[in-house]
Amino acid sequence: EAGVAQSPRYKIIEKRQSVAFWCNPISGHATLYWYQQILGQGPKLLIQFQNNGVVDDSQLPKDRFSAERLKGVDSTLKIQPAKLEDSAVYLCASSSPQGGPNTGELFFGEGSRLTVL
Amino acid sequence: SQQGEEDPQALSIQEGENATMNCSYKTSINNLQWYRQNSGRGLVHLILIRSNEREKHSGRLRVTLDTSKKSSSLLITASRAADTASYFCALYGGATNKLIFGTGTLLAVQP
Numbered sequence: 579e580a581g582v583a584q585s586p587r588y589k590i591i592e593k594r595q596s597v598a599f600w601c602n603p604i605s606g607h608a609t610l611y612w613y614q615q616i617l618g619q620g621p622k623l624l625i626q627f628q629n630n631g632v633v634d635d636s637q638l639p640k641d642r643f644s645a646e647r648l649k650g651v652d653s654t655l656k657i658q659p660a661k662l663e664d665s666a667v668y669l670c671a672s673s674s675p676q677g678g679p680n681t682g683e684l685f686f687g688e689g690s691r692l693t694v695l
Numbered sequence: 696s697q698q699g700e701e702d703p704q705a706l707s708i709q710e711g712e713n714a715t716m717n718c719s720y721k722t723s724i725n726n727l728q729w730y731r732q733n734s735g736r737g738l739v740h741l742i743l744i745r746s747n748e749r750e751k752h753s754g755r756l757r758v759t760l761d762t763s764k765k766s767s768s769l770l771i772t773a774s775r776a777a778d779t780a781s782y783f784c785a786l787y788g789g790a791t792n793k794l795i796f797g798t799g800t801l802l803a804v805q806p
Contacts (some may be wrong), residue, residue, distance in 0.1 A: 579744065582737070613796075620698070620783050620796030634793060669737055677788040679794040682728050686737035 580604065581614075582687035584670050590693045596658035603672030607685070612645055612655050613669040615689070621669055622623075622660045627653060643693070665694045699767075699784040699797030700728075712772045714771040716800040718784030719764075727760055727771050730796070732781045741769075761778070776806045786792025 583602040591597050603610050608629050613621035621663040624643065625635040638645065642661070647653040657664055667689040677683030699718040708714050718727065726745045730738040744760045744767065745749045751758045757770040773776055782799040 606715075619800075620785075620799050622796070623793055643801075649772075671738075679728075679785075680725065680738050682726070682743035684794065685738060686739070688737045 582672055582685055584668075584687035584690050585687065586690055589689050590695065591660055593662055593694050594659040597660055597666050597692060598656045599670075599692075600682070601653045601670030601687060602673075603654070603670070604651075604685055606674060607672035607677075608650070608675050609673045609678055610647055610653050611671040613671065615667045615669055617666070624655070624668075640641070642677075648677055654692065660692075660694045662694050665692055667691045673690055678683075698795050699786050701782075701784055701797045702799045703800060704798070705801045705803070707805065708774055709805050710774060710776055710779070712774055713769055714774050714778070714804070716782055716804055717766060717768045718797055719766045720781070720784075720786055720797075721765060723788065724762075724786045727758075728787065728794070729756075729758060730783045730785060731769075732783065732799075734780070738783065741782075750782045767768050771802075774802075774804045776804050778802060779804045 583687050610627045612624045615621040623640045625632040627647045645655045669685045669689045671680045673684050699720045701718050727745045729741045732738045742753045744758050755772045760767045776792045779800050781799045783799045
């Protein structure tokens with residue numbers, strides 16, 4: 579079974595530029611999560627999708643961050659314009675309809691590391 | 696905040712020794728989970744313990760949960776160099792219905 583795919587793995591940009599990250603979840607996984615992990619900290623949930631609908635985006639800085647999952651499969655997270663404090667690893671995770679945090683079946687991708695200069 | 700606080704922040708042991716890391720929290724939970732993160736990689740789920748459970752085992756892992764003290768511990772027995780990683784507790788339940796990760800413990804196992 580293929581895992582959660584993310585790209586790019588690394589990205590370096592100047593502040594005020596824009597960047598986009600892509601995630602393809604495990605096939606059949608209806609729920610998709612984007613987490614932000616700042617160096618030395620635990621991951622923080624930015625947004626959660628159920629199919630193509632948003633379940634929770636309460637911690638997404640909506641003035642600069644946006645995310646979409648148009649066909650209920652892969653997803654894109656965009657930052658525009660980027661700030662220095664956005665330097666972090668952006669992790670995508672997915673879970674099946676039977677899985678999720680209540681069962682522990684949350685599968686993570688390898689992450690996209692963003693450096694903002 | 697529902698975030699778990701872990702200690703120690705860093706732990707260095709020799710191969711073959713046991714490693715214990717702790718997680719304390721402040722809110723009610725449905726379950727508590729432990730994840731491992733190797734350097735530069737994603738998180739891997741290790742074990743889940745529900746609020747009505749006190750102890751769980753999985754291979755060399757043993758997790759305990761004390762809901763009266765709002766704390767959990769993860770014990771890795773007979774550690775190996777390959778266990779070198781960051782370990783995070785994650786809390787599920789309470790008011791937020793989200794999985795909230797703790798601050799992590801960086802474990803280094805010296806060969």
